[in-house]
Amino acid sequence: MKVSIITSTFNSERSLQKTIDSVIFQDYKNIEHIVVDGGSTDNTLNIISANQATISNYISENDKGIYDALNKGIKLSTGDIIGFLNSDDILADKNVVSRIVQTFLTHKTDVVYGDLLYVSNSEGGIAIRFWKSNEFNPRQLKFGWMPPHPTVYCRRKVYEQYGGYDETYKISGDYDYILRIFKEVDVIKSYLPITMVKMEVGGVSNNSVSNIFQKSVEDFAALRKNNVGSVFTIFCKYARKIFQFMALIPISNK
Numbered sequence: 001m002k003v004s005i006i007t008s009t010f011n012s013e014r015s016l017q018k019t020i021d022s023v024i025f026q027d028y029k030n031i032e033h034i035v036v037d038g039g040s041t042d043n044t045l046n047i048i049s050a051n052q053a054t055i056s057n058y059i060s061e062n063d064k065g066i067y068d069a070l071n072k073g074i075k076l077s078t079g080d081i082i083g084f085l086n087s088d089d090i091l092a093d094k095n096v097v098s099r100i101v102q103t104f105l106t107h108k109t110d111v112v113y114g115d116l117l118y119v120s121n122s123e124g125g126i127a128i129r130f131w132k133s134n135e136f137n138p139r140q141l142k143f144g145w146m147p148p149h150p151t152v153y154c155r156r157k158v159y160e161q162y163g164g165y166d167e168t169y170k171i172s173g174d175y176d177y178i179l180r181i182f183k184e185v186d187v188i189k190s191y192l193p194i195t196m197v198k199m200e201v202g203g204v205s206n207n208s209v210s211n212i213f214q215k216s217v218e219d220f221a222a223l224r225k226n227n228v229g230s231v232f233t234i235f236c237k238y239a240r241k242i243f244q245f246m247a248l249i250p251i252s253n254k
Helices: 016-024 044-050 066-076 096-107 138-143 156-162 173-182 209-225 231-246
Strands: 003-009 031-037 057-060 081-084 089-091 111-119 127-131 153-155 189-200
Touching (some): 057 066, 066 173, 081 156, 096 111, 096 153, 096 189, 127 231
Parallel strands (some): 003 031, 003 081, 031 057
Antiparallel strands (some): 081 153
């Protein structure tokens, strides 16, 4: 199975090479790495150019936001499986993609998701927070459950059937998409209980009070749009983050 990994970038010179390297070092080799750049003005394009031997395709142009970039990546992709890796994130181990593919094949599933570790952006990446998922139960959606978006890999047919990301959202387009596909009983989901991605803290949804407020407003709009949950769901969603800080950090995926 061919796996398309889409990375969106904008002035990502500090972290992009680590992201690219984490894809290069995978022991599964049928990977298509696509980079969608939003018109960077720093050294990002030079880094992309230096890695053209391993980057399958890239574009650099102004976009209308992160979800516009992700949709562009989906259109450029040709893989059987599609996933996303942010330009300041890395795949947590060299066998992450091979284990994702094995899960698709073994369980004949449509979606695979796993766990995510938040790390500091300092040298060495100190563990900050552990987002542990679990086997999917549809009732959990009303209680603020969602898998970490960077760990969600879907068969191409899922995007063909349910469409891409709603670009009217500025922050919560990934939550809207997860609600859209996870509420569907015909979409088969499988949990892969490993740390799939290490993500640097400091994302746009949590970097200011105004963004946290906008995130809450957009989350509620996504819940109403998908007819899932209520204001109580938003409360539960934030409460879950407290337990992520308290969770035990896994030492190994073995």
